[in-house]
Amino acid sequence: ADPPRLRALIWERSLMRLRPRFPLTSLFWGLLPAAVVVAGYYWWLHQETNGEFTRVFFWYHNLARGLGQAEELEHHPWWFYFVRIGPDLFPWSLLIPVAITKGGWETWKQSTLARFSLAWFAGMFACLTCMSFKRADYLLPAYPGAALFLSCILLRWSESQRPGMYRTAWLVGPVAAAVAVGWLIFVNAVLPQEEPRRELRTFADAVRQLALPTEPVLLFRIEGHQLVYHLGRPVERVIEWENLDIWLAGTQRRFVIMTPTEAAAWPKHLEAARLYPLLDNSLPSGEEHEQPLVLLSNLP
Numbered sequence: 001a002d003p004p005r006l007r008a009l010i011w012e013r014s015l016m017r018l019r020p021r022f023p024l025t026s027l028f029w030g031l032l033p034a035a036v037v038v039a040g041y042y043w044w045l046h047q048e049t050n051g052e053f054t055r056v057f058f059w060y061h062n063l064a065r066g067l068g069q070a071e072e073l074e075h076h077p078w079w080f081y082f083v084r085i086g087p088d089l090f091p092w093s094l095l096i097p098v099a100i101t102k103g104g105w106e107t108w109k110q111s112t113l114a115r116f117s118l119a120w121f122a123g124m125f126a127c128l129t130c131m132s133f134k135r136a137d138y139l140l141p142a143y144p145g146a147a148l149f150l151s152c153i154l155l156r157w158s159e160s161q162r163p164g165m166y167r168t169a170w171l172v173g174p175v176a177a178a179v180a181v182g183w184l185i186f187v188n189a190v191l192p193q194e195e196p197r198r199e200l201r202t203f204a205d206a207v208r209q210l211a212l213p214t215e216p217v218l219l220f221r222i223e224g225h226q227l228v229y230h231l232g233r234p235v236e237r238v239i240e241w242e243n244l245d246i247w248l249a250g251t252q253r254r255f256v257i258m259t260p261t262e263a264a265a266w267p268k269h270l271e272a273a274r275l276y277p278l279l280d281n282s283l284p285s286g287e288e289h290e291q292p293l294v295l296l297s298n299l300p
Contacts, residue, residue, distance in 0.1 A: 065133045076134040081125060084136050089143065091175055095150045107149075107156045114152040120145030196283055197290045203281035204230035207295050210278060211255045218256040220244055224291070227257070241269035248273030248298040256296050263294045276300045 045053040086093045098104060107114045124142035128134065154172065204227060211217050216234040219227070228235050238244045238256075248254050249272040256275070258266075266275050275296040281289045 067132055078129060080134045081129050081139055084139060088136070088139065089146060091179065092147065092150050095153060098153055099150065104153060107153050110156070111152050114149055117145045117148030117152065121149060197287065200224065200227045200281065200291070201230045203293060206279055207231060207255065207257065210295070215255065218244065218247055218254060220256055220258040220262060222257060222259070222293070227293070245270045245272050248275070253297060253299045257293055258296065260292050260294055263296060273298050
């Protein structure tokens with residue numbers, strides 16, 4: 001038997017075994033125990049956090065961010081992910097014109113794996129495109145589906161040629177080798193040059209030299225997991241100007257981190273508190289950080 005065709009048949013039969021005989025009944029009995037376990041866990045978190053988990057996890061991180069109701073987050077146009085496919089999947093994205101022509105259609109009709117992988121990619125891509133808040137890395141879980149579909153096209157092309165397998169190897173092999181070499185150069189030579197503009201540990205250490213380990217540092221409208229990790233607890237995230245005004249009012253010293261844009265706008269929004277700049281994360285060379293941040297306090 002032809003080895004490429006044999007491998008394709010093994011994939012298709014494996015996927016067919018995963019398809020339940022009674023899909024609706026199987027879906028119900030599959031979701032019921034999962035829902036019972038997850039619902040109990042979520043209810044416990046809701047009680048332990050006095051509802052904060054439900055508000056932050058369900059409302060803010062899923063609905064508010066997805067529907068564009070979080071004003072501090074940058075919004076991208078609906079076509080944002082369309083322009084990401086080319087560079088993210090390069091050089092395999094060069095096969096996309098083939099995927100939308102007759103060759104891709106024939107592959108989709110003849111291969112269960114191709115239909116599965118295309119549904120995987122297209123479903124996630126369409127869902128994420130409908131969301132108002134977009135980030136390039138959100139597409140990462142969808143790309144394996146695209147890779148499988150493009151590999152199905154290459155497999156069908158190799159089967160249609162004689163000797164197709166060797167021609168495909170001569171085509172794919174050098175490209176894959178070039179990609180591997182390119183990534184090694186990028187990771188070992190390019191990224192270290194960019195690291196000073198991206199790391200936040202130095203800034204976080206400077207902040208903690210001013211703020212005691214027991215003092216909370218306020219992050220105002222900042223999505224910074226790396227910064228939170230290096231700052232350590234306690235850290236409080238504030239979104240609204242009114243809440244920040246309440247935190248900063250009084251005689252107790254508070255430290256707040258925000259972007260330079262927000263730091264310039266605080267006099268228009270704060271009524272009971274004033275802010276004084278302490279330091280920023282600009283580089284010693286004077287070059288601007290990739291994520292410019294400013295540390296301020298309510299006391300001089």
